[in-house]
Amino acid sequence: MKFHVITLGCQMSAADGAETAADFRRRGWQATAVPAQADAIFLTTCSVRRHAEERALSLIGRLREWKAQDPRRLLVVAGCVAQRLGSRLTKRFPHIDCVVGARHAGHYAEIVAEALKDRISASPQAMPKPLATPRGAGIPLGGPVQHLTIIRGCSCACSYCIVPSVRGSESCRPVEEILDEAHARIQNGARELTLLGQRVNAYRSDGMDFPDLLRALDALPGLRRLRFMSPHPTLCTDRLAAAIRECRTVCEWVHLPAQSGCDRILGLMRRGYSRQQFLDTAERLRATVPDVVISTDIIVGFPSETETDFTQTLTMLEELRPATAFCFKYSARETTPAAALADDVPAPVKEKRLAAVNAAVERLTRQALDAQVGGIVEVLAETSTFGRTRTGFKTRWQSPAAAGDLISIRVNSATRRTLLGDINEPNTP
């Protein structure tokens, strides 16, 4: 049985896809990068923004042709769109064989195997029995930089966000399971791990909180870098800042989603902090971790956002000075509290605000990159000529290095998003 995995959307969706691919392999399936050669396509989807959901639906529609070429082929749709639409998906797209929602993330492979066992055993290339290998042993060689999900779901109640209703409330994986998986990933080539969770710093399990978990992972031999995504600003405590400063592997980069710089809009968004509290959190982080680089998320055009409200977001960005930001236009998501508010910012105004905020971010990114020129940065090589600094800047160089090595780069110049330089000298063995 040959399978092909397609992941759409956020890093959680990508991590779910990679984990499921590993589980399929453990069950004896063979991965293929070519959909035309696949007996099964496994698609993980995202519904956080309307556009992401529309993309998923459009792709499912296009896969009708792939399925029609051989009706024995299997199409499995998983993730947030599957959770949200459930049987409505199969009604609209009868060529789907199995729908498995995001609340089953972490168990997709076993659910698919059970749901389709008759079809799979009837297939000319039936799926063999699962191999008797421990969890983690099937983790593929995923390159030097890998993701590790530590929390699923979200217990926050941001008014615009569909995640809590599709992914359910937070569920933290046990510490031992995380450490085992991290160890297996390091054995299989990972040098940098990014811990994933919708509110990653809400982690709490077995008497340990998130800073404790960072310290436990930091002690793993062979691990060179540790990142996490995305922390919630209200949970960025002094203990977390101290762990970032003190842990050898934890990188000086924190993605701190602001969403807005206006107190009234933040209140409507139910983010749980004011503009000043958010900026104070960033300042405290900078005071404890002097070289820390901050990035952020912004939503423009939230219901009732006025020009004055939006200007406060722009001035907040100037105070925050993020190295980059992911900026989006608000789109109402069914079943969220914000969907009950009139989506009253006209589309052209949303476009204009998005362009303005992107222009500000572009300038701040330029300044952050230019500040690196002439300096020497430590880069983890993800390929022979590309990697990232501890602070998250993309970096390219000419002479090939071994993927997974930490190298020292003298920065000569910067493009719009990337540092360019030469290898200075080997940094560490």
Ligand code: SF4
């Ligand atoms: S913290 Fe808020 S925005 Fe993030 S996933 Fe949870 S509800 Fe959504």
